[in-house]
Amino acid sequence: MDKVRIGVIGVGRLGRFHAQKYASNPEADFAGIFDPDPARAETVSKETGAKVYPTIASLLQDVDGVSVAAPTTRHHAVGMEVLESGTHLLVEKPIAANSSEARDMVEAAKKRNLILQVGHIERFNPAVSALRDIGIDAKFVEAHRLAPYSPRGADVSVVHDLMIHDIDVLLHLMGNEVERVDASGIPVLTNSADIANARINFSGRRAANLTASRISLKRMRKFRIFQQDAYIALDFEKKRAEIVRRVEPGTPKSLPIPGADDKDFRILVKRTRAKRNEDALARETSAFIESIRKGIPPEVGGEEAMVALQVVEEISRQCAVEL
DSSP states (O other): SSSSSEEOOOOOOOHEEEEEEEETTTTEHHHHHHHHHHEEEEEHHHHOOOOOOSSHHHHHTTTTOOOOOSOOOGGHHHHHHHHHHTTTEEEEESSSSHHHHHHHHHHHHHHOOOEEEOGGGGGSSSSHHHTTOOOOSEEEEEEEOOOOOOTTTTTTTTIIIEEEEEEHHHHHHHOOOOEEEEEEEESSSSSOSSSSEEEETTTTTTTEEEEEEESSSSSSEEEEETTTTTEEEEEETTTTEEEEEEEOTTTTTTTTOTTTTTTTTTEEEEEEEOOTTHHHHHHHHHHHHHHHTTTOOOOBBHHHHHHHHHHHHHHHHHHHOOO
């Protein structure tokens, strides 16, 4: 396959960014966009040089794949139209409004042998990418995702809006063998949980503790992994990973632990920092194009996103009980 013909459905805040990435990607033939707001579509068209299509159906006739950045409540309807037309799909997170709708989309993609990628963008964060060559055997994870209040995303709970990012990364690292979920949350500025905490127990006596808030004064996006031989700290905001690993005594450039017997063990500190030009959304959209060109599974597939949504639903259900 030569250049992949790509379109974007929904060019609001996120969709506009998708359009910009495709327009600058040499592997993409950016065919055009659709948005129910003609003025918004015209603005993005002028920015990117893309054609404005009058309907979703007309756009789908001219592309191999599309990004869908419509409101979450429309993901299922639009996503199914895309998949049933035989077009590959990158849909923004969450995959759908509920796991039942997500399952429909997963089955439709599988039936037609189509790429279904979901926009869990933290998977493309350099902090997460830094772990690819590191043996991860997490026993305990602690995550904090805090943000000041913003009306955008306030139509759903903080679990759907923010915590879902950490749940996706968590399941990616620890697997789907969830045994128990205990959660609590309260509304402060909206009618759904604005701050929430969840403890998730996995098989093999592994656990995670996640906190998400959209009523904090400062932003924080930190993810800490504890395992038998290492402590790994991810800072999604700064796009940085710090790995502290136990090594054998005498390892070159190892640093003794203060107060510890040097004969027992030492630690080796490895720091990785993101390059300034590393762009998570550019990497996400490029990965979608690559999956289409090579016919390979997407980095974040529909089934993974569906399981993450199921965990989100259980946490939200428990938070709602307390409201």
